[in-house]
Amino acid sequence: MLDISDFKNEIIHWNRFGTSTVCSNYEDIPIFTNEFWTSKQRAAHSLHEISYRACFKPQLPHFFISRLTKINDSVFDPFMGRGTTLLEAALLGRHAVGNDVNPLSRMLVEARLSPPKLIEIKNRLSQIDLTKRPEYKCDLEVFFHPNTLAEICALKTYFIEKSKNDHLDNIDLWIRMVALNRLTGHSKGFFSVYTLPPNQATSIERQKQINAKRNQIPDYRDTKLLILKKSQSLLKQTLPNDMPNTRPQFLNCDLNTDRLEVKKSVQLSVTSPPFLNIVNYKTDNWLRCWFAGIDPETIQITQTTKLDRWKELMHRTLVSVARITVPGGYFAFEVGEIQKGVLRLEETVVNAAENTRWNPELILINQQNFTKTSNTWGVTNNHEGTNSNRIVLFKMKE
Numbered sequence: 001m002l003d004i005s006d007f008k009n010e011i012i013h014w015n016r017f018g019t020s021t022v023c024s025n026y027e028d029i030p031i032f033t034n035e036f037w038t039s040k041q042r043a044a045h046s047l048h049e050i051s052y053r054a055c056f057k058p059q060l061p062h063f064f065i066s067r068l069t070k071i072n073d074s075v076f077d078p079f080m081g082r083g084t085t086l087l088e089a090a091l092l093g094r095h096a097v098g099n100d101v102n103p104l105s106r107m108l109v110e111a112r113l114s115p116p117k118l119i120e121i122k123n124r125l126s127q128i129d130l131t132k133r134p135e136y137k138c139d140l141e142v143f144f145h146p147n148t149l150a151e152i153c154a155l156k157t158y159f160i161e162k163s164k165n166d167h168l169d170n171i172d173l174w175i176r177m178v179a180l181n182r183l184t185g186h187s188k189g190f191f192s193v194y195t196l197p198p199n200q201a202t203s204i205e206r207q208k209q210i211n212a213k214r215n216q217i218p219d220y221r222d223t224k225l226l227i228l229k230k231s232q233s234l235l236k237q238t239l240p241n242d243m244p245n246t247r248p249q250f251l252n253c254d255l256n257t258d259r260l261e262v263k264k265s266v267q268l269s270v271t272s273p274p275f276l277n278i279v280n281y282k283t284d285n286w287l288r289c290w291f292a293g294i295d296p297e298t299i300q301i302t303q304t305t306k307l308d309r310w311k312e313l314m315h316r317t318l319v320s321v322a323r324i325t326v327p328g329g330y331f332a333f334e335v336g337e338i339q340k341g342v343l344r345l346e347e348t349v350v351n352a353a354e355n356t357r358w359n360p361e362l363i364l365i366n367q368q369n370f371t372k373t374s375n376t377w378g379v380t381n382n383h384e385g386t387n388s389n390r391i392v393l394f395k396m397k398e
């Protein structure tokens with residue numbers, strides 16, 4: 001494996017990434033294949049450790065941000081999800097700019113870009129009144145003990161009431177972000193009885209079956225205690241001093257239709273778009289959306305089996321991002337290897353960039369052994385899915 005620190009602060013000579021082959025349909029695009037970053041779990045900053053469907057490892061944006069930008073540059077992700085690119089950019093002292101059509105995404109990202117102190121979280125938790133529960137939703141008792149559910153409903157009401165008056169400060173944003181992540185999961189660290197992993201809420205009907213099969217009924221979970229414990233774990237590493245000065249910007253645009261507006265042009269974008277219909281973001285996030293007061297039916301999440309439609313969205317994304325990028329800026333565009341590698345989405349992305357201001361510089365294939373994060377694609381590795389990241393690196397024409 002290459003030591004990525006070898007390349008820091010150097011002019012980039014891509015041929016240092018190993019021997020290249022060429023893209024089958026494009027002889028002028030070199031492909032570099034290697035293990036460019038570690039496949040180890042939890043090898044990045046502890047603040048990254050929240051789950052989201054189809055998120056990439058922090059090492060991926062780190063690889064490009066550390067080589068292609070400098071302190072105070074702006075880094076963008078048009079499909080930010082849990083915000084891996086934004087957080088890594090902020091940790092490296094860059095301005096973080098992100099977009100996602102689902103407002104849930106901002107709730108997961110913003111809080112971790114200005115984290116409060118543990119003592120502030122503890123004090124705020126002690127002030128939240130968990131006896132107010134106008135929203136109690138009985139059918140969720142398949143996941144939660146009635147007393148836990150009452151606490152969750154009280155928390156939900158607290159955040160919705162406070163956000164109506166625009167009174168959520170960074171401590172509230174943090175507690176909401178952690179609560180969203182503790183809702184359901186497969187261990188005692190979550191509010192729910194045993195269920196699917198936290199990035200994938202199952203349906204009420206399916207949970208009834210899981211409960212019957214495992215002969216389980218939800219036991220009481222102390223929501224405040226679990227929020228505090230997870231906060232402790234997220235905050236266990238120190239933060240870089242310049243992180244609070246990185247002034248993030250959040251957009252909530254549908255890249256199929258909306259125009260992106262940013263305060264300052266960006267030097268680099270790093271993204272992974274939704275892959276055809278591999279992940280169902282609407283159903284996977286239904287419980288988080290309920291807690292956050294978001295109606296998933298109103299969100300235009302792109303999910304299509306049609307490659308042409310997908311390519312069209314990628315084209316629109318490339319055009320939109322070009323508009324907000326400085327001349328000479330970069331775009332690292334990650335896609336998975338799906339349909340057992342038969343469908344090479346990286347070539348579709350290269351095609352989608354025709355008639356735009358982007359030049360494909362190279363394709364980077366990061367190959368690694370099976371890991372938990374790669375399994376978040378919802379596919380079995382070495383079966384229907386992938387354990388490689390395939391990244392097209394574009395450079396903006398000067």
Ligand SMILES: C[S@@+](CC[C@H](N)C(=O)[O-])C[C@H]1O[C@@H](n2cnc3c(N)ncnc32)[C@H](O)[C@@H]1O
Binds near residue numbers: 078256
């Ligand atoms: C593969 S995930 C991104 C994961 C991200 N790289 C991370 O590490 O968390 C794709 C994201 O695209 C968002 N999305 C889907 N359709 C969209 C659209 N039309 N416009 C903007 N965002 C969209 C989804 O809500 C989802 O969060």
